[in-house]
Amino acid sequence: MGLLEDMRRALPSLTKTEARAAEAFLDDPALILQGSITRIARITGTSNSALIRLSQKLGYNGFSEFRFSMNRALLAHEGALTVGESESDLASDINRLADVYASYVRRIASAVTEEEVDAFAHAIVGARRIDIWGVNRTAESAQQLSHRLTRLGVYNKWTSDPIVMSDDADILGEGDVAVVITLSGRGFARYDEAMDAMRQRGVDVHLITMNRTLKLAEHATHTYYLPWISRDESINFYEDQIIAMMFIELVLLRVSRLLNKE
Numbered sequence: 001m002g003l004l005e006d007m008r009r010a011l012p013s014l015t016k017t018e019a020r021a022a023e024a025f026l027d028d029p030a031l032i033l034q035g036s037i038t039r040i041a042r043i044t045g046t047s048n049s050a051l052i053r054l055s056q057k058l059g060y061n062g063f064s065e066f067r068f069s070m071n072r073a074l075l076a077h078e079g080a081l082t083v084g085e086s087e088s089d090l091a092s093d094i095n096r097l098a099d100v101y102a103s104y105v106r107r108i109a110s111a112v113t114e115e116e117v118d119a120f121a122h123a124i125v126g127a128r129r130i131d132i133w134g135v136n137r138t139a140e141s142a143q144q145l146s147h148r149l150t151r152l153g154v155y156n157k158w159t160s161d162p163i164v165m166s167d168d169a170d171i172l173g174e175g176d177v178a179v180v181i182t183l184s185g186r187g188f189a190r191y192d193e194a195m196d197a198m199r200q201r202g203v204d205v206h207l208i209t210m211n212r213t214l215k216l217a218e219h220a221t222h223t224y225y226l227p228w229i230s231r232d233e234s235i236n237f238y239e240d241q242i243i244a245m246m247f248i249e250l251v252l253l254r255v256s257r258l259l260n261k262e
Contacts, residue, residue, distance in 0.1 A: 003058075003073045004029065010057060017050040018057065025070070030103045032070040037063050100229075100238060105246045107227040112247075116224065121254035123204050123222075124149070128175035130156035131168050133191075138181045141208075141244045145179065148252050152259060162190065169194035174202035182207070183226070183240050185214040195219040208247065210240060 007022050014022060024031055024044040034040050041048050048063075055066035124130060130149070134142030139160035146158035159165060172178060178198055180191060195205050196219050207220035210228035217223040226247050229238040 003070060006058060014054065014057065015050070017046050018054045020044065021046040021050055021054050028099075028103065029070065029073075030100050032067050033100070037067075101242055104227045104229045104238075104243050108243070108247055108250065111227055112224050116222070117251060117254055120206060120222065120224070120251050121258055123177050123206065124154065124251070124255050125258045127177035127204070129172060130154065130177045130179070131172060132156060132158040132179045132181070133160075133165050134158070134181040135160045135162065136186075137241060138183055138244070141181050141241055141248060142179075144245055145181075145248045145252075148248070149255070152252065152256055154255065154259075165194055166190070169197045172198050172201065172203045176202075177204045177206065179206045179208065180216075180220065181209075181244065182214075182216065183210045183228070183244060185209065185211045185216060191216055192219045208244065210243075 004026060007026060011019055011022060021041075021044045024046075031040060031043060034043055037048050037051055041051055044051075051063050051066075055061075055063045058066060060066040060069065132142045132146050134140070142158045142160065146156050149156045157168075159168070168178075176198075178195070180195065182191065192215075195207075195216070198205055199219070199221060203221075205219070205221045207217055207223045208226065209217070209223065210226050210231070212225050224247065226243055228240065229243055230240045
């Protein structure tokens with residue numbers, strides 16, 4: 001008998017608040033991966049004490065033990081299955097990955113506003129020149145944004161070379177847009193100098209990151225903070241670039257709509 005079935009069977013014996021938490025986990029088992037007990041309590045609209053009581057009523061000593069069991073069940077694909085459902089290992093793996101990534105992609109809507117995404121799209125469409133920067137693994141996201149813009153007929157240039165970035169920082173000016181992608185902040189050490197130089201000449205500098213403590217944001221005109229899936233304290237198996245590319249697709253969708261109106 002699976003953990004989710006145990007929780008479902010326990011619903012009649014739970015208090016209203018405990019049942020709310022249980023129903024949230026039944027609807028989306030991946031909620032257990034959302035971080036600390038305080039954060040999960042906030043997401044489920046309950047409290048730390050309610051989560052602890054729920055854990056104990058399910059036979060665990062506390063929330064940490066309950067979370068460990070739930071996480072183990074998810075990794076074993078038990079948590080991704082509806083009670084009574086049977087799947088192949090491949091289908092289970094696909095559903096597990098889809099559920100977790102989908103939950104983080106949906107969180108983009110609470111990380112950035114519609115106004116910010118629209119303003120970003122308008123800046124791209126109205127730019128005289130567009131430079132896109134990314135190094136190491138974020139170079140993939142930079143290249144993807146560049147390639148997709150080119151397919152939409154928007155001329156741009158991307159680079160992962162710090163020397164080219166420095167050169168371009170001395171060339172771009174009023175009416176130009178620079179997009180800097182550094183999800184953790186461990187990229188080009190002199191991003192800040194280059195970004196400052198561009199801003200002084202009127203370049204619109206857009207920073208895409210997942211690190212809310214990144215001081216580099218002080219050197220950007222606009223900063224977009226995305227959900228940081230690999231830094232989840234429960235498991236760090238997942239790939240940040242997938243979330244970054246989905247945000248890029250979101251912006252590109254708005255760009256495409258603007259271009260179709262012209």
